[in-house]
């Protein structure tokens with residue numbers, strides 16, 4: 191599987207499902223060679239782009255290891271109307287580091303779009319992936335950090351085939367604001383009574 195072949199198609203889809211025109215900033219975590227930057231400039235030229243990665247493939251990438259303790263300091267331009275893009279990177283974060291990683295995302299952005307390949311659907315785990323999450327695990331992780339699921343779809347390649355036999359999924363999460371939390375609580379109580 192050539193991951194780079196599909197990156198453009200995947201990132202474009204992820205931006206389109208996350209209402210990209212309304213965003214002021216995009217934090218691209220695990221940005222690699224910043225393939226997302228020209229796509230963002232095409233879809234929303236006014237949005238600011240910030241790339242983070244383990245390697246400085248591009249000079250303006252903020253270098254950090256999300257499996258280690260060298261998290262970047264808070265970005266002043268992030269938080270409100272900021273989207274975090276996790277394209278092909280969540281599979282590389284150690285299971286024990288996931289909660290802290292998603293908390294960091296919640297601290298810099300109010301929405302997050304991600305791709306993930308579920309090995310339970312595909313049947314075998316990628317050799318260099320370090321976690322193995324089900325759909326419920328992903329929903330729980332993000333819910334705990336204050337996000338709720340706004341959109342989800344199976345990821346199809348450019349030629350229409352399913353990525354990894356249907357294991358590839360795209361998720362879009364948005365932060366639950368305080369009034370929405372109250373509303374959810376009331377709804378849960380009404381169902382309970």
Ligand SMILES: C[S@@+](CC[C@H](N)C(=O)[O-])C[C@H]1O[C@@H](n2cnc3c(N)ncnc32)[C@H](O)[C@@H]1O
Nearest residue numbers: 197220221222243244255256257277278279282
């Ligand atoms: C499969 S590539 C995805 C690149 C790009 N986002 C895309 O969609 O094509 C995974 C990227 O995540 C980065 N990465 C992996 N583990 C990381 C970590 N612990 N901290 C920061 N970046 C990491 C890698 O360096 C690589 O650039």
